[in-house]
Amino acid sequence: MSEHVFKQFDLDLEAIRTHILEMGGLVEQQLARAIEAFGNGNRELMQQVIAGDQKVNRMEVDIDAECTRLIAKRAPAAGDLRLVIAISRIVTDLERMGDKAVKIAKMSTKLYETQRLHLPRLAEVRHCGELSLTLLRKTLDALARMDAVAARTVIGEDAVVDEEFNAILRQLITYMMEDPRTISEALDIIWIAKALERVGDHATNIAESVVYVVSGTDIRHSGAGTASDAA
Amino acid sequence: MSEHVFKQFDLDLEAIRTHILEMGGLVEQQLARAIEAFGNGNRELMQQVIAGDQKVNRMEVDIDAECTRLIAKRAPAAGDLRLVIAISRIVTDLERMGDKAVKIAKMSTKLYETQRLHLPRLAEVRHCGELSLTLLRKTLDALARMDAVAARTVIGEDAVVDEEFNAILRQLITYMMEDPRTISEALDIIWIAKALERVGDHATNIAESVVYVVSGTDIRHSGAGTASDAA
Numbered sequence: 292m293s294e295h296v297f298k299q300f301d302l303d304l305e306a307i308r309t310h311i312l313e314m315g316g317l318v319e320q321q322l323a324r325a326i327e328a329f330g331n332g333n334r335e336l337m338q339q340v341i342a343g344d345q346k347v348n349r350m351e352v353d354i355d356a357e358c359t360r361l362i363a364k365r366a367p368a369a370g371d372l373r374l375v376i377a378i379s380r381i382v383t384d385l386e387r388m389g390d391k392a393v394k395i396a397k398m399s400t401k402l403y404e405t406q407r408l409h410l411p412r413l414a415e416v417r418h419c420g421e422l423s424l425t426l427l428r429k430t431l432d433a434l435a436r437m438d439a440v441a442a443r444t445v446i447g448e449d450a451v452v453d454e455e456f457n458a459i460l461r462q463l464i465t466y467m468m469e470d471p472r473t474i475s476e477a478l479d480i481i482w483i484a485k486a487l488e489r490v491g492d493h494a495t496n497i498a499e500s501v502v503y504v505v506s507g508t509d510i511r512h513s514g515a516g517t518a519s520d521a522a
Numbered sequence: 523m524s525e526h527v528f529k530q531f532d533l534d535l536e537a538i539r540t541h542i543l544e545m546g547g548l549v550e551q552q553l554a555r556a557i558e559a560f561g562n563g564n565r566e567l568m569q570q571v572i573a574g575d576q577k578v579n580r581m582e583v584d585i586d587a588e589c590t591r592l593i594a595k596r597a598p599a600a601g602d603l604r605l606v607i608a609i610s611r612i613v614t615d616l617e618r619m620g621d622k623a624v625k626i627a628k629m630s631t632k633l634y635e636t637q638r639l640h641l642p643r644l645a646e647v648r649h650c651g652e653l654s655l656t657l658l659r660k661t662l663d664a665l666a667r668m669d670a671v672a673a674r675t676v677i678g679e680d681a682v683v684d685e686e687f688n689a690i691l692r693q694l695i696t697y698m699m700e701d702p703r704t705i706s707e708a709l710d711i712i713w714i715a716k717a718l719e720r721v722g723d724h725a726t727n728i729a730e731s732v733v734y735v736v737s738g739t740d741i742r743h744s745g746a747g748t749a750s751d752a753a
Contacts, residue, residue, distance in 0.1 A: 348743035356740065359607055366597035376590055379607070383614070464706055471699045478695065481709075509587065512579035 300365045304374070307357050311378055311385075314350040315431040318385050321347065321392035322427060322490065326420035329399040329483060340396035347389035354382045373507060377500040381434065384493040384500075388427065391486040391493075398483050402476065410466055410473055416484055419455040423490040426452060430494040430501075439505035442498040452491035459484045531596045535605070538588050542609055542616075545581040546662040549616050552578065552623035553658060553721065557651035560630040560714060571627035578620035585613045604738060608731040612665065615724040615731075619658065622717040622724075629714050633707065641697055641704055647715055650686040654721040657683060661725040661732075670736035673729040683722035690715045 321343050328336040358379045361367070367375060426448055433441035463477040502510050552574050559567040589610045592598070598606060657679055664672035694708040733741050 345743075352740050352742060359603065362593060362607075363599055363603050368594055372590065372594050376593075376610070379610075380614070383611070460709075464709065467698065467705050468702045471702050474698050474705070475695055478691075478712075509583050511583060512576075 300361075300367065300371070303357075303361050303365065304367075304371065307354060307361065307375070307378060310350065310354050310357065311381060312431070312435055314347065314354065314382065314385050315434065317343070317347060317350065318389045318392070319424070319427055319431060321389055322395075322420075322424055325392040325395035325399070326417065326424060326487075329395055329402075329420070330417050332399070332403045334400065334403065337396040337400045340392055341400075344389055344393045347386060351382050351386040355379055358382075370504075370507075374504050377504045381497050381500050384496045388490050388493045391490050394486045395483050398479050398486075402479050410463075410476055410480065413459070413462075413480060415455065415459050415462065416480060416487070419452065419459060419484055419487045422452050422455055423487045423494075426491055426494045430497045433498060433501050437501060437505055439502045442501035442505075445498040446495050446502075449491040449495045452488055456484050456488040531592075531598065531602070534588075534592050534596065535598075535602065538585060538592065538606070538609055541581065541585050541588065542612060543662070543666055545578070545585065545613065545616050546658075546665065548574070548578060548581065549620045549623070550655070550658055550662065552620055553626075553651075553655055556623040556626035556630070557648065557655060557718075560626055560633075560651070561648050563630070563634045565631065565634065568627040568631045571623055572631075575620055575624045578617055582613050582617040586610055589613075601735075601738075605735050608735045612728050612731050615727045619721050619724045622721050625717045626714050629710050629717075633710050641694075641707055641711065644690070644693075644711060646686065646690050646693065647711060647718070650683065650690060650715055650718045653683050653686055654718045654725070657722050657725040661728045664729060664732050668732060668736055670733045673732040673736075676729040677726050677733075680722040680726045683719055687715050687719035 321340050324336050324343075325340045327333070328340065358375050361375055362372070426445060429441065429448075430445050432438075433445060460481065463481055467474045467477045499509075499511050502508065552571050555567050555574075556571045558564070559571065589606050592606055593603070657676060660672065660679075661676050663669075664676060691712065694712055698705045698708045727742075730740075730742050733739065
């Protein structure tokens with residue numbers, strides 16, 4: 292590539308990197324708001340999360356189009372191509388995380404609207420939410436710095452979210468058995484906890500993509516890096 | 523491109539297309555076996571599904587590597603690049619469908635091993651399984667023929683699977699309320715139904731990728747083609 296083309300490629304790539312980190316920030320905000328709203332019943336916040344999903348979706352489509360354009364125009368080789376392909380995958384995982392935030396907001400709306408709360412507000416679910424959010428933040432940090440070591444740490448920590456999810460599930464089953472009137476409400480909370488558990492899986496996927504970019508190794512399904520399917 | 527390079531590109535692309543259809547066939551088999559085993563309690567079949575996932579995972583990594591190599595080597599333009607990028611996305615969806623087959627096999631193993639079956643064998647779940655399987659088959663057919671019209675049909679039909687899932691959920695809640703001893707078992711069946719519902723979502727994603735390849739339009743989040751998050 293001539294120096295001019297080379298510089299243009301770097302500029303395009305930098306723009307895409309900026310956009311994906313912006314998208315990551317937006318998804319982090321969506322998730323934080325959804326968890327907060329589940330905890331305090333703030334309907335306005337729930338509505339904001341549901342409305343905010345449109346922007347997340349648009350960013351997915353836009354960044355994907357940017358990636359395809361960049362590959363078509365500049366024909367990047369080796370490391371650069373790996374990066375662009377990884378970004379395209381990461382965008383999908385971020386969008387799915389955004390869907391989980393919406394899921395939590397919708398289920399919270401249902402919980403607070405249609406039912407008297409029979410169950411305690413489940414500090415464990417909020418704790419699971421904090422764990423997922425921390426995992427997402429660490430993942431975005433590893434992505435911003437393209438830090439494979441930090442990414443591998445995230446992959447290991449997802450197991451904690453899975454354990455928390457399973458503990459919540461056991462607890463809710465106990466509540467349901469003791470008082471069948473709580474069944475419907477407990478199920479709604481299970482869907483919220485499940486959404487949080489899935490956020491952890493998507494964080495793992497993104498971390499695996501970071502390792503792929505840095506080291507060139509595809510570590511999916513290698514044992515260390517497999518998103519476990521809890522429950 | 524010279525004629526020689528052009529031919530080589532076509533051969534490489536044809537190889538990738540063959541591999542992804544092979545992978546689709548394998549995932550279809552995995553899902554069919556998982557649904558059958560849930561229905562008849564065949565433990566050996568459940569084990570086969572769980573063991574078979576390794577092959578699905580390997581195919582994902584291999585085909586993805588083929589796609590990256592093809593882009594790096596041949597720098598395809600326009601339609602061809604779209605196809606390769608779409609294949610890379612489709613591979614991810616197929617692998618996730620394979621995970622759902624494993625989930626169904628594992629949950630079925632748990633159901634038949636650790637618990638006496640209090641619940642009827644739920645013909646509705648098997649019916650939902652048939653619907654998901656049919657959707658997967660239609661999707662693979664649309665993919666093999668690169669048929670955008672058939673793909674759009676799949677996208678519409680996913681709503682039927684979602685409805686079926688919601689009906690199963692309501693039915694299981696009724697059972698749980700009537701007899702709290704069924705709660706744990708009912709939850710396991712809910713995870714199976716949820717896995718089937720997710721298969722429909724992934725079929726929708728693949729169908730959207732087919733439309734993208736054929737028409738060049740990204741129809742994700744356009745309303746017609748959004749994988750709904752049931753429950």
